[in-house]
Amino acid sequence: MKKILVANRGEIALRIMKTVKKMGIKTVAIYSTADREAPHVTYADEAVCIGEPIASASYLNGDKIIKIAKKLQVDAIHPGYGFLSENAEFVKQVEANNIIFIGPKSESILIMGSKIAAKEAVKHYNIPMVPGTKEAITDVKEATAIANKIGFPVLIKASAGGGGKGMRIVENEHEFEAQMSRAISEATHAFGDGSVFIEKYIASPRHIEIQIMADSLGHTVHLFERECSIQRRHQKVIEEAPSAVLSPALRDKMGEAAIKVAKACKYIGAGTVEFLLDDTNNFYFLEMNTRLQVEHPVTEYITGLDLVELQIKIARGESLNLIQADIEIKGHAFELRVYAEDPLNDFLPSIGTLKVYKMPEGNNIRVDNGVNEGAEVSIYYDPLLSKLIAYGDTREDAILNMQNAINAYKIEGICTTLGFGKFVFQNAAFREGNFDTNFVNIYYEPKILQEKAEREAKLAALIALKQYQKDLKQVRLPNS
Known part of the structure; x- marks a missing residue:
């Protein structure tokens, strides 16, 4: 490969390009x-305007991207995530x-893009599944x-869904019909x-996902x-690796299950198999x-591997050259x-101008960023500005x-x-690893965050006043 087009925007486009350039492409x-x-x-070697801001006229315009x-x-197109990344017709x-x-x-995208088709594909591999409809x-x-x-309670889920859309938790038969119609x-x-x-609703699960890599030579x-598990509206906000609750034996068992899922659809490349873990470790x-x-950056930190580089090598037909034991x-x-x-x-979207935008720096800190100071945050795209990643020898x-x-x-x-992130990382339950997907509902109240912000603002004002008085006194000293 001598040239790769990144069919995406924001932080993920920039993150992919950094690896592509590192590889001399x-x-x-x-x-x-x-x-x-x-x-x-501005980072890319070449850049082409694809269309108007609305995604259907730009980042979702597969015909124009291919043209x-x-x-x-x-030589190749990297889709990132979102937009056309899981569009089987675009891949064709x-x-x-x-x-x-x-x-x-x-x-593979077609099979795993339908939750029902995915369950049908993996059922022969003895993968544990939540009780529910097969069709x-x-x-x-x-x-x-x-x-x-x-x-x-049961969960109604859209077969082609994601991000919480087309999803309804139903507590009893009385409300079932209305909730199904809405879904x-x-x-x-x-x-x-x-x-x-429809499937059984597991009330207090942890959301655990396994990263897999598979080459075209049959090695996974x-x-x-x-x-x-830290989510709002069924969408993730904070992730970590590894999980605080998995034993080595359970980790191996889930990893083996994930590999079987990948083999069930003859998977090639980077993929993620998602599981629910109940309070008894099922x-x-x-x-x-x-x-x-x-x-994916948290996985890169704990393994020392560049997942985008592996994706590119696999796409070139190369072997993974990775043994599970290593x-x-x-x-x-x-x-x-x-x-x-x-x-x-x-958590409603916030639009406006980034009047100040200063990213943290330092050892064991990484920011996958997609914006600049002075940029306009619009309504056209996902509101993700950046990803803040932190690493340590221990949790x-x-x-x-x-x-x-x-x-x-x-x-x-x-x-x-x-x-919100500051609130989570200060929360005792989170720090102890004692949480599940209901964390936000159980612990988070906006007024707590508001009160804390007001206290910090008052403290900052008092410190500023004290410094001002000290400076004023120093200025007056020569005349005393």
Whole structure:
């Protein structure tokens, strides 16, 4: 490969390009008119405007992306995550134009893109699964009977869904019909596919995912787990590796299950197998994400591996050259997603100008960033500004490094999740590793964050006043 086009934007586009350049390969960026001055555009060797800000006219325009790639004689396309990264038809188009897609084959994406098809594919491998329907269902009466058989509470989930869309927790039969109708409607609107399935709702699970890597020669390894239980609206905000609760034996068992899932769909490249872990350490297959994950940096920290570099080598047909026994966990890492959201107002998006934007620096601190000071945060794209990653020899060291990094991260002009991150890393239950996906519902109250911010503001004002009085006194001394 001599030239790679990154079909994405923001922090992930820039992060991918850094590895591509390190490997001596030229980079091509695409950008919308809203991203004309974005860091990934100025960093790339070549950059082409793809269209207007709305994603359907730019980053989702597969035909135009392929046209640009052919014109610039691009060898491969890296999709990042989101946008076209799990679009099987786009992958087929890329391959039909003799361009390498840095990711899995379209068949694997199709299988794992449907939760029902995924369950069908892995059932022969003896993978534990949450009790539920084996097929998509739309008949309310039939669905109600199944829900009663499974036992409430149940979870209605869109087959083609993700990010919490088309998902409903139903506590009893009385509200089931209305919630199912809403789930189908939301799934149809979001994904163009209203099919849903029903499964037993596990009330207090931990969200554990296993990173896998598979080459085209049939060799697959896992790179251990990530804990992703700190979520709002079913979407992750803080991740860590390794999990604080997995024993070596359970880690091996989940890793072996993840490899079986990958083999079930003849997977190639980087992928993530997600599981739910209940309070008695039973785990259940949830889904497989057929792409690089947002939280991949924590895995890179604890393994010392560059996942993007591995993706590229696999796409070139190279062997992984990794033996499972040689891959070790070293230290602990956390990631905080720095979203342009207001934690005091139900995490609603926050738009505006980044009047101040100063990132933390130092040993064991990494920022995968996608914006600059003075940039406009718009409504067009995901509100993720950057990812703040901290590493330590122990979990406690990593927590301390993350707290210092959060305090050093200066952002003014918009609201962000930095304050929420500070709250989490100071929380006793989190620090002790005693939490699950209900963490936000149980522990987080916006007024606590508001009161803390007000106390810190008062303290800062008092310190400033004291310093002012001291400076004033020093100025007057010569005349006394």
